[in-house]
Amino acid sequence: MESPPEDPQYLKDYIKEHPTNKMAWYLLGRQYVAKGEIGKANYCFAQAGEVYRAFEDGTVFGGADEKELETTEEADASAGPKGKRKPATWKTAIIGLLLLLGSHIPFQPDRLESSATEASAAAASEEIAGAYGQQTVGVPGYSPGSIDVIYAVSGSSGANRTSQIGELLQRFQNKAANKADMLLLAEPKWIMERKWLLWPVPAKPIVTVEHSETVAGTRLTYYDAGTCRCEPANGAVSAAKYAEWQNDQLQQLIVRSSISSYEAVNGKRPDNIDQMVRNYPDNWMSGYTPSMKAYFERLAADRQGGSEAPGGLSPSAAAAGAEQAGGPSLLPGAEALQQPLRILVDKTTHTLALVSGNVLLRSYPVGLGGERTPEGEFSITEKVRNPNGRDNGTFGSRGMTLSDTLYAIHGTNQPSSIGKDKSLGCIRMLKPDVEELFDMVPKGTKVIIGQNLLIPAETYRSETPLRVPSTTDETNPNKTYKWLD
Template sequence: MLLKSKDPKDQLQLFFKQDPQYLKTYVKEHPNNKMAWYLLGREYEAQGKQGKALYCYAQAGEIYEAYENQKVNLPPEALEQIRGWGSTRKRRRRMGRLRLGLALLMLAAAVLFAPGAPSLPVYVTEKEVPLPEGVTPAQLQETKVYYITGGKTQERIGAALQSMLLEERISSFAILARGIPMGQTSWISWLRKPEVLLSVEAKQDASQQQINYHDAESCGCQPADPGKAEQIVAAWMSKQEQELVLKSAIAYYTKANGRAPEQLTELTASYPGNVLPGVTADMQGLFDRQKDEIAAETAEWVKQNGSPKASEAMPGAEGLTKPMKEPLRIVVDKSAHRLALVSGNLIVRSYAVGLGGDRTPEGTFAITEKVRNPNGKSNGEFGSRGMTLSDTLYAIHGTNRPSSIGKDESLGCIRMRKEDVEELFDMTPLGTPVTIGRGLLPAEESRSGSPFRLPLQTGETNPGKVYRWLN
């Protein structure tokens, strides 16, 4: 690629000449927005335009490095010239070297993306689940999944189907599944594969909607193959955790500040305003598409104070709910030595923890502080993460004594394994409520084989404070 003009706008126009996409317009207007460059790079990579993808990732700089957990492997000369574009005072002196840097960039791209070379990884918090043939990402976005609890009688399933068809507009797919309970409790396990009972595929004529029954017991019929519906549910579930973490963060930010965030960077401010460590590209895309709808939904959560009664249950059918439609909260069971991250009656995660017996207080608290590597260490007495409860000396934190998990050896704090507290830290926004008591949770754990992770896009350390939590 040969850039003859010395004007950055002309250079950008040349770069985007043959690829009209909305992101290109945005980065032309905001050439210093590194998140936009990163998203544009992902677009190009999806199109197989690896050279241009690499160029965008280099422009994205530390945003790319945070998302992909690696640096852009380019010659230093190329990176130096690219990062120098924003300085107009030095532009004239650097243009000669910029041409050389871009030539090196194109050469690096040619080598890196030669046949047989590995492609750049894409950061995801969960494994990407392929969609069934003929189902588009847009249809997945509009898919509605419902859970039903209790028995699978034909009467109950019929009432649930009637509610699905009458109470909600189905524009894509609607799927009814039975959530799997944990033990002999009313808690439903999010991580256990739900049992798909029926599916509805929308048609232009609502009277022609295709209804497929997938469970012989609940329909008294020869069931249809559930494969397609199960695959849709799996793909839907892979996106829901990111969506719920984002919406919970917005809700608790709104509660604390009296307004919803205008930009997601307000959620990823440096300590002590670090509501979240960062956001994924999917979370950013969801916010960009549905900012106003999310603000209205989360404002209602705040108004109801996170009450599950109005936000999740559907009228007309006993036990019919829409999962992952309530803000996240933490429940700690002192009897079972368990800490669960829950949404409504769904247990999203459940971990074994170490406690302090009667020294661990009971009641309702909130996460008022989140700190990475408390006291400047990742392997100290508080481990690599800490979350303060209601500005007290009690906290949820890691430990350098993993053998204490499941026991009452602390002075009152809640100890967690390293991998567990790091996942919980990423999933738990600042402001999340915490309830501590006895007899609240089932004894079994519920941990993911691929832990949830957010990219680090802010500063979360607090070197100016010595933490003395009641460990």
């Protein structure tokens, strides 16, 4: 029989600094229970209050009684060293959780499942990932809301990670805050002293929490060995689900940005999504997917119910400052994309970045014209396909006019000019890059051109470029474009 785990000192230290954190009090209490120090445990549970009641009353782990626990333990003992392990009851599950959060015993509750089940899950994740790579929108087997992502935006020390997982569990319990069947705690990739969250770089999965039928109530799965001090689970499934969630979030952002741009010009919101997807020159959006249409309809319903902000977008204080010192330790992933799409063009590094707040969604190399490329703030006032009447003309297959001037963001039939100052002032892009950007940004998108804009010089594309199906005519054969190529 293993000796009971010692309570981690960092929990005590953490409580000294955060005496009102009820989850920390609860976790420390369970450590005292494991050591048999019931008096100290009861004091901690009293400080934990409703957190203690939520976990102990069965709302998290279900309601097995003492007799059931004893029966399971006896059966495990009689099975011998090679006997099959029994399903964990609520008490063994909660002890396991505490060991994962705070002790040095390498125990992983989800490892109770058979290797056959893991192999099946890995095969399923490969199938999903394969489908996602072939179809950039509408992943089979994925329904919006089935997973939500919470970003860990501060350090990963033992005490801090314990607090983050505690907050994750509380959010999972809170029906008003959580609509998803699974929550994923992940660490995103930041760059330039945490100025930009890099959306195209996969976030590091830490732990998922979800409802479970085998571990009565809630199941935690760990993907980071440093967090659980154990053999972590295979992260293929969580990575595929994260990619699906990202795809859905980006599509929703495109819809919200399009609504905001449409309303700014027309003084009212569109009654339906088709009002934004029309033939040139009324092509605010280049197209939409079924999920984008469904999301627009949900926004419209929420607005009628008075629960949506005007335009569907609002600056998020959390998204704007979560990475700063002293900010919150967790950031709901959906809140990171609450600001409209913007384009930044850095003349110093010949880079074009598509951003939302402090999230960098894409970064492409571009060709410029040196001093001939103007600086300042513009907006996309026109979107046109095949501006030369074909997709391999001087302006390539896509063009976006800037503020009704002779300057534009467009493709080129001189790909060797990318990264150089060869144009007469326009912004040149490679064919796949300008076509993806054209599909993502609505007419009315703000464009800022300048020097030393503090965006990464590196290229950050998605492995699965987002493309939307077009059902309208976005060409303009009646005009000969004279952009300053």
